[in-house]
Amino acid sequence: MIVTVASNRKQVGKTTIAVNNAAIRALAGRSVYLIDIDPNKSSYDWTLKRQSFNVQPPIPACSISGKYLKDTFDKVSSNYNDVVIDTDWRDSKGSQMALEVSDMVIVPVEPGPGSLACLKKMAKRIHAARANNPALWAIVVLVRARGALPIAEFDAIRNFVGKESSMALAGTVIRDDKSLQKAFDDGLAVFEYKTADRRSVVEMYDLYRAQRRKSAALPSLSRVQKHLGKGASCGEFI
């Protein structure tokens, strides 16, 4: 499965989702390759850290300019079960190409002023990509949420997503949590980080489950479930 993480917002959590998603798939026994087309190379650097700390399983990756995405993708995609593509926030040719080669795009949305407008921009990009890749499907996930979600904002996003035939709103919300950064700094996914907030572990797991719903071939995650115990799921879609 090819999954891109994309948003027109900076610093919204794209890389955090991309690396956790790559790791959760690798832990599920999938062979995973991560392509970082963001010039800041942050997800690529995370894989290097993982390598230097000898974290298992390793996640092979490359950092490339978006203009080489198609060539790189054509070379690697048949060798892996999953390719995860981390993009930058710009509407560049590379990130548009990422949407064109993907089965799924995860769109993190941080609730707050301007988030709906930003999501609408993303929806336009997805529509454009679907002209060449009609099977592309999007999961919108609310991220970095603090306290109660702003209801008007949330309703507007839910109504918008509800009208988009190729989008679904993930039933989980990725809450604001410092352990995501701490895990990242050690080259770990949040569920590999010993003192992680359990809630973030569950949220990342549920985001994976939302993807499984569209691709039943994805395995379940007994290794992650070990960290979860009872009451793991917050539901899949709203």
Ligand SMILES: Nc1ncnc2c1ncn2[C@@H]1O[C@H](COP(=O)(O)OP(=O)(O)OP(=O)(O)O)[C@@H](O)[C@H]1O
């Ligand atoms: N749910 C969260 N709770 C708390 N901090 C978060 C969360 N998600 C991401 N962060 C932190 O926010 C910062 C930006 O996250 P990240 O790098 O994943 O975003 P990004 O969209 O990839 O940014 P960029 O546009 O710069 O590539 C990082 O310090 C990260 O640890």
Ligand SMILES: [Mg+2]
């Ligand atoms: Mg990033």
